[in-house]
Amino acid sequence: MRQGSDLVAAEVLVNAPDLVVCLDSDLLIEAIGGDTEAFLGLASQELLGRSAIELIHNEDQERVIANMKRFADGQETYRPELRLAHAGGYSVVVEVVGRRVRRRDGTHYLLVARRQLGLGVRQVADDVGIGILRCDPFWEIHESNAAASLLHGYAGEELFGRIQDLSVRVLVEPDGDSTAVSGLETAVQLHPALRYLEDAGVSSLVATIVGRDGVSRVISFDGRRVQYREDGTPGIIMLLRDVTELHQMQQELYRRSTRDDLTGLLKRSTFIQAAESLLKATVQQSGEQSGGSSLFGVLFCDIDRFKSINERHGHGEADRFLAQLSADLAQLGTGPAQLGTGPAQLGTNTEASQSTGGTTSVHLGRIGGDEFALAVQCNNRAEFDRLAAGFRASVQRTALATLHVLVTASVGVSEFDPEVGQTVEELLDEAGAVLRVAKGTGRDRILHCDTSLRSVRIEQKRLEGVLRAALRTGRIEYALQPVVDPYTGQISGAEALARLRDDNGSLVPAAKWIEVAVSAGLSNAVDAAVVEPVIKLLGSLVGRCPRGLPVIGVNLSDTSLARPDLAEWIFSLLERHQVDPVAFLVEVPELVLPVIRERAAEALRQFREKGLWLAVDDFGSGYASFNEVRDLPLNTLKIDRSFLTEQRDSADYIILRTALEMTHALGCRSVAEGVETQAELEIVMDLKVNYVQGYLLARPMPPDDFVRLLLSDRPLAPQRIEHEDG
Ligand code: C2E
Numbered sequence: 001m002r003q004g005s006d007l008v009a010a011e012v013l014v015n016a017p018d019l020v021v022c023l024d025s026d027l028l029i030e031a032i033g034g035d036t037e038a039f040l041g042l043a044s045q046e047l048l049g050r051s052a053i054e055l056i057h058n059e060d061q062e063r064v065i066a067n068m069k070r071f072a073d074g075q076e077t078y079r080p081e082l083r084l085a086h087a088g089g090y091s092v093v094v095e096v097v098g099r100r101v102r103r104r105d106g107t108h109y110l111l112v113a114r115r116q117l118g119l120g121v122r123q124v125a126d127d128v129g130i131g132i133l134r135c136d137p138f139w140e141i142h143e144s145n146a147a148a149s150l151l152h153g154y155a156g157e158e159l160f161g162r163i164q165d166l167s168v169r170v171l172v173e174p175d176g177d178s179t180a181v182s183g184l185e186t187a188v189q190l191h192p193a194l195r196y197l198e199d200a201g202v203s204s205l206v207a208t209i210v211g212r213d214g215v216s217r218v219i220s221f222d223g224r225r226v227q228y229r230e231d232g233t234p235g236i237i238m239l240l241r242d243v244t245e246l247h248q249m250q251q252e253l254y255r256r257s258t259r260d261d262l263t264g265l266l267k268r269s270t271f272i273q274a275a276e277s278l279l280k281a282t283v284q285q286s287g288e289q290s291g292g293s294s295l296f297g298v299l300f301c302d303i304d305r306f307k308s309i310n311e312r313h314g315h316g317e318a319d320r321f322l323a324q325l326s327a328d329l330a331q332l333g334t335g336p337a338q339l340g341t342g343p344a345q346l347g348t349n350t351e352a353s354q355s356t357g358g359t360t361s362v363h364l365g366r367i368g369g370d371e372f373a374l375a376v377q378c379n380n381r382a383e384f385d386r387l388a389a390g391f392r393a394s395v396q397r398t399a400l401a402t403l404h405v406l407v408t409a410s411v412g413v414s415e416f417d418p419e420v421g422q423t424v425e426e427l428l429d430e431a432g433a434v435l436r437v438a439k440g441t442g443r444d445r446i447l448h449c450d451t452s453l454r455s456v457r458i459e460q461k462r463l464e465g466v467l468r469a470a471l472r473t474g475r476i477e478y479a480l481q482p483v484v485d486p487y488t489g490q491i492s493g494a495e496a497l498a499r500l501r502d503d504n505g506s507l508v509p510a511a512k513w514i515e516v517a518v519s520a521g522l523s524n525a526v527d528a529a530v531v532e533p534v535i536k537l538l539g540s541l542v543g544r545c546p547r548g549l550p551v552i553g554v555n556l557s558d559t560s561l562a563r564p565d566l567a568e569w570i571f572s573l574l575e576r577h578q579v580d581p582v583a584f585l586v587e588v589p590e591l592v593l594p595v596i597r598e599r600a601a602e603a604l605r606q607f608r609e610k611g612l613w614l615a616v617d618d619f620g621s622g623y624a625s626f627n628e629v630r631d632l633p634l635n636t637l638k639i640d641r642s643f644l645t646e647q648r649d650s651a652d653y654i655i656l657r658t659a660l661e662m663t664h665a666l667g668c669r670s671v672a673e674g675v676e677t678q679a680e681l682e683i684v685m686d687l688k689v690n691y692v693q694g695y696l697l698a699r700p701m702p703p704d705d706f707v708r709l710l711l712s713d714r715p716l717a718p719q720r721i722e723h724e725d726g
């Protein structure tokens with residue numbers, strides 16, 4: 001029986017469709033069966049006693065020898081793919097399944113080689129440098145072609161079953177600038193990625209592989225689940241491409257889009273993004289700790305009188321100073337001594353460090369010409385001051401070293417208040433607002449946004465909302481305050497003053513909201529909301545006033561004055577309502593005269609040509625020179641209320657007299673604004689003022705009341721002062 005089955009076995013061996021080989025411990029062929037002609041182009045007898053290695057394609061020999069050794073030393077499975085050298089001069093790709101057979105004279109092997117397709121693909125892949133990793137159903141690398149070897153530095157067979165040897169860091173985002181934002185990179189091993197693939201079927205990921213040579217390369221992995229064998233067991237094929245250069249280019253583009261060219265610091269938008277995520281982390285941490293020991297703040301840092309540095313040293317020097325300063329700021333963290341106590345890091349990115357009482361994280365950005373901002377997360381309020389002081393010290397040091405001058409800096413600090421829940425942008429606004437206060441009070445200092453300042457800001461925000469809504473729904477009102485000829489009491493005209501009603505129906509004082517309109521960029525909308533109805537009102541008065549149309553003045557802000565279509569806009573309105581231009585007056589604040597000179601001179605000239613009145617408002621409150629006033633086509637000066645006086649021997653009286661004399665010498669009409677008392681009135685009348693406007697004669701009133709008063713033609717006499725709102 002035994003004999004018989006051996007015979008059958010021999011028969012099977014000889015006639016097998018595969019190649020069946022027995023090797024002795026020296027890898028010499030002891031027995032061979034199967035279709036030797038097809039695999040090797042030789043008959044089986046010719047092969048006996050020959051070295052099996054000789055039958056293998058040159059290039060595959062070395063690795064097969066190495067692996068046969070490992071196999072002999074006890075590695076459990078051996079299942080390589082290799083190329084056999086066919087006598088016809090070509091190679092035949094086979095997959096080999098091996099088994100060890102222990103005999104007294106050593107380890108023998110029984111190998112079965114099976115034809116394997118796909119050589120063409122693999123060779124092409126090698127040629128174009130696409131790495132291939134094939135994994136078996138147990139998620140272990142089973143094949144790695146030469147191109148893949150170049151990428152990971154292991155000879156293909158070495159990785160067999162040893163996937164954990166590959167050091168892989170998966171970049172979560174392709175723009176993975178590891179220094180930009182924390183958490184962009186997560187280190188993972190490759191096999192979790194493969195497992196992910198098991199679930200998803202297809203996957204693409206970009207990962208950094210640190211090869212055996214220590215070089216890290218950015219590799220794109222494209223994986224696909226495949227049938228591993230004819231029986232349908234799944235496996236994975238991964239195509240590997242080296243995208244290091246592409247990745248570097250992407251990173252550079254990303255860097256350029258997020259960083260400032262001159263200083264390499266974060267740009268405003270990126271800074272805000274980075275700061276937002278830091279703020280989010282702070283809020284989360286505080287929530288978890290429930291004691292809320294994590295603090296967040298924004299520092300708005302600005303160099304004092306940078307404009308004059310620019311002027312005195314030129315832009316080139318000033319730029320070099322800024323670049324040097326940025327480098328210095330980034331280094332602040334490395335030398336704790338420079339910053340005083342704790343070794344907080346002032347890098348361009350989130351860097352955490354231990355300092356007194358905890359961890360401080362900082363983002364640094366350049367958000368304007370000479371404006372820098374720090375977003376700070378810390379555990380100790382003193383950190384804000386320490387970093388602000390660090391900034392100021394850095395500015396001084398750098399300016400001394402590069403410009404050889406003493407330059408100071410100011411910092412506005414705004415701390416996140418969980419009760420208010422500001423966004424980073426709001427904090428930046430707040431810090432900017434305190435910074436302006438710091439500048440206004442002597443510069444060279446650090447100022448914190450305290451609660452009173454904050455409540456002012458909150459109120460301003462609210463008013464901005466009320467204002468926007470009013471503009472949207474056309475609910476901006478205006479009052480008219482009569483301008484009177486004091487010698488006859490006749491109303492000669494009026495000044496239109498914008499009025500905003502709060503949600504509760506009461507009027508908001510202009511002093512409170514006009515500034516809000518300016519900083520929200522809404523002042524020209526406000527002007528337009530007054531100009532249009534005023535001209536319409538004048539149109540409705542045409543032919544109804546016994547002494548002719550009153551002259552009604554409007555206030556134009558500098559943004560209105562900068563409108564390129566300013567003259568056209570006003571002329572078309574006057575025309576539409578058939579109003580004679582001599583009934584319209586434009587008031588420009590003395591403070592904006594320089595702006596006008598540059599941008600609105602032409603419009604003003606056209607106004608004068610058509611006969612419009614042009615007035616300088618608040619004359620005396622700014623620093624307008626006589627020449628400035630003379631050179632512009634102005635014809636009315638409104639003397640600021642601050643010069644009114646009741647005493648003829650005061651300094652104010654002399655200024656008032658000079659201002660009025662100057663006005664008349666220039667051939668302009670004068671209006672004394674804000675006359676409240678009989679004594680003030682008598683003085684300006686003595687000085688031959690042309691017109692008077694003030695509570696003493698009439699308060700600003702609703703347009704209907706003004707029209708009634710005007711048409712009654714009743715002279716106005718000084719009266720007791722009441723309130724506008726009744
Ligand atoms: P302004 O152009 O100097 O307007 C005169 C201001 O003096 C008005 O304040 C007026 O109510 C006030 N006034 C008049 N008589 C007296 C008086 O006897 N005593 C005192 N203490 N004040 C008097 P108002 O309406 O609060 O406006 C304040 C400022 O808001 C205006 O100063 C003007 O600069 C601005 N403004 C008002 N309406 C507009 C507008 O439509 N556009 C622009 N751009 N600014 C406007």
Ligand code: CA
Pocket residue numbers: 495555587617
């Ligand atoms: Ca005015």
Ligand code: CA
Pocket residue numbers: 617618638640673
């Ligand atoms: Ca005024």
